[in-house]
Amino acid sequence: MFDAPKLRDVAAAAAFVAATSAFHPSHAQSVDAAPAPLKPAAAAAAADGADARPAPEPIQQVEVKGSSTTYDPRRDDTASKIIVTSEEIVRFGDTSVNDVLKRLPGITVGGGGRGGSDIRMRGLGSGYTQVLLNGERAPAGFSIDTLSPEQIERIEIVRAASAEFSTQSIAGTINIVLKKNVRTAQRVFKLGAGKSGDASNPSASLQVSDRIGATSYSLSANAWRYRYERETPTRETCTAPDGRLTLSRQSTRHDSGSPQGLGLAPRLNWTLAGGDTVTWQNYLNFQDTEYRGEESIATVVGEPPPYQSRSMRQDNRTVFAKSDVNWVHKLAGGGKLDVKLGGSGVRTRGTWNELDYRSGSGALGRDATIVTRSTDREANTQGKYSTPLWPDHALSMGWDGGRARRVDARIQRERDLPGAVPENTDEGYRATVSRLALYAQDEWNVTPRWSMYVGVRWEGIDTTSEGDGFDAVRQKTAVWSPLAQTLYKLPDSRDQVRLALTRTYKAPPVGNLIPRRFTSTNNSQTEPDRRGNPDLQPELASGVDASYEHYWAENALLSAAVSMRRISGYTRQGLFLDGAGRWVSSPINDGSAVTRSVELEAKFPLSAVMKDAPGVDLRASVSRNWSRVEAVPGPDNRLDQQVPLSATLGVDYKSRDGRLSTGGSFAFKTGGDVRIDVNQAGYQPVQRDLELYMLWKFDARYQLRVAGTNLLGQDYRYSNAYTDEEGVRRRSGTFPVYPMARATLEVRF
Structure with missing residues (x-):
């Protein structure tokens, strides 16, 4: 038998989602309703020799789906940043992270096709643009260009400085985050x-x-x-x-x-x-x-x-x-x-x-x-x-x-x-x-x-x-x-x-x-x-x-x-x-x-x-x-x-x-x-x-x-x-x- 309290919970959830959508248009929800008749409980009772009871009216099944509520760091964080996902990073099959960076908005890379490594934001290089590895400055003698794109989880482009990162970033900061979490084998x-x-x-x-x-x-x-x-x-x-x-x-x-x-x-x-x-x-x-x-x-x-x-x-x-x-x-x-x-x-x-x-x-x-x-x-x-x-x-x-x-x-x-x-x-x-x-x-x-x-x-x-x-x-x-x-x-x-x-x-x-x-x-x-x-x-x-x-x-x-x-x-x-x-x-x-x-x-x-x-x-x-x-x-x-x-x-x-x-x-x-x-x-x-x-x-x-x-x-x-x-x-x-x-x-x- 369908549980009436559960039905009320579903209806309340749908009402809450609709109210949330009204107050937050940028985080709208979608509600799909499809008729789904339920089996009468009397049929099951008769099979056991019990007294037949009136069959309830068919009740619509309500399915609540969320959309647009996922957290988007570019849209929702107070500090302005652009996030480049691992899917975008490996799209061209590059062997060098510099080849990935040259396609990103506001970034240019020197070298003229000869493997240059002058990375620039706002057109400025030579130390004006800060490049970090997992949120910290790369050690002396280490070249970011030796990283394989397959090792990178995401790239964060930070236009305005924040206290958490070093402020040696007059032009801005590029933070390269290596893969860390293992979700599936x-x-x-x-x-x-x-x-x-x-x-x-x-x-x-x-x-x-x-x-x-x-x-x-x-x-x-x-x-x-x-x-x-x-x-x-x-x-x-x-x-x-x-x-x-x-x-x-x-x-x-x-x-x-x-x-x-x-x-x-x-x-x-x-x-x-x-x-x-x-x-x-x-x-x-x-x-x-x-x-x-x-x-x-x-x-x-x-x-x-x-x-x-x-x-x-x-x-x-x-x-x-x-x-x-x-x-x-x-x-x-x-x-x-x-x-x-x-x-x-x-x-x-x-x-x-x-x-x-x-x-x-x-x-x-x-x-x-x-x-x-x-x-x-x-x-x-x-x-x-x-x-x-x-x-x-x-x-x-x-x-x-x-x-x-x-x-x-x-x-x-x-x-x-x-x-x-x-x-x-x-x-x-x-x-x-x-x-x-x-x-x-x-x-x-x-x-x-x-x-x-x-x-x-x-x-x-x-x-x-x-x-x-x-x-x-x-x-x-x-x-x-x-x-x-x-x-x-x-x-x-x-x-x-x-x-x-x-x-x-x-x-x-x-x-x-x-x-x-x-x-x-x-x-x-x-x-x-x-x-x-x-x-x-x-x-x-x-x-x-x-x-x-x-x-x-x-x-x-x-x-x-x-x-x-x-x-x-x-x-x-x-x-x-x-x-x-x-x-x-x-x-x-x-x-x-x-x-x-x-x-x-x-x-x-x-x-x-x-x-x-x-x-x-x-x-x-x-x-x-x-x-x-x-x-x-x-x-x-x-x-x-x-x-x-x-x-x-x-x-x-x-x-x-x-x-x-x-x-x-x-x-x-x-x-x-x-x-x-x-x-x-x-x-x-x-x-x-x-x-x-x-x-x-x-x-x-x-x-x-x-x-x-x-x-x-x-x-x-x-x-x-x-x-x-x-x-x-x-x-x-x-x-x-x-x-x-x-x-x-x-x-x-």
């Missing part, structure tokens, strides 16, 4: 191969995970090899003030190499009594690089350089290991304590051999072998205490500290050749970096539609370095960062607005503080020696961000965002002539700068604008950036070769049966001339990048992914110039870039 093997006109890139990866009672484990492994052989032509000219060409040199350079690597990421998770969890996460990476180069310089006009040709050979081996233990303890009243202890180490061994041949005679003038040995070790700890101390408040406090030690040795040996003075040196340096950050933040719901976030973070860094050839250097910095953000959801609509006020900074890298010189073979204004500056100070920035977001259907978004940063203590590369008559480039602080940005984004399924549309998703973004360095005369006095305009356009299609997925992405960024200081200038290339992919699922076990990248094959250009009373000296080059095709077979077992 998984065994996936991928085998891929890529080929272009000048390179090949085979790769393989394995993902294994499972759960045994309260314990779960996973192992991620990836192996890759990149072989290339390419030409790199360069031209150097000097033009006198009256327009005469006083110098013209043509350089042809043939480069080949075969970097290869292996990555392992084992992880164990335990769920303890009381709901506590312990996670032991590890990451190991082995990388071996071989490089060969031949360069020849032909002087058409003017004096030839000291050396007209050279032969280069390099062998590098790097081993990286990182391990941390994370304990999450649940406290009474909904509080939580999250503590992490970890350590990492990097060891690099390299050998560089260079043969230089004199201009005119062609005789061997220099035979140098440079052996480098470096070791980095770091211990770190992070912790966070969070509790709902007051109604509608989420209070949290925490710390982030660590100590890193770097030991570096450089041994240079040169043969004693006729007419040459061999340079034989044994150099080494040691650097220690101690850091500590403390923060507190509170996020609360002022009203159901208005939420606020306030936080403050203090970061202190103490750097000490010493070595052969320079006195001990100590640099101490401390920065207070007050932060505030707010989110307001407009009534009777799905629109919302955001506002953020931030104070961020950029600390100088350790290498930029060390007054150690790296010499160039043919020293000039456009090919100078390089050394650090022990007096370098951090850059400080005050910023404001505002955005308007419109959600008009499920997974449909239109947004517009503006931002401004005012930077003091701006750092640029200075260039000067030392007492020995050699040109030297060194970083210096030089006044202040201002940067502004406007970002537009659209993302929606075709079904949001067309009834009965196929499974097509559309996405587009455009970012316009301006900046001005006040100590540098214009025009083109932009920050750090800032990208003025970048845009992305993408379309993805998935068939109704889910077997076929295909789509493409087009990325564009402008460039132009950049003025670095009164005498120096550079050129930022214009780049267009078209990519296409297709995924075919044969069955539940096998699927094939095919992709094409750099399909337009646009060459990469660069240029830098130095101007003085003698004229303009310019070095420029055009590097061929070829399309690459890639196929990946995925097997689940």
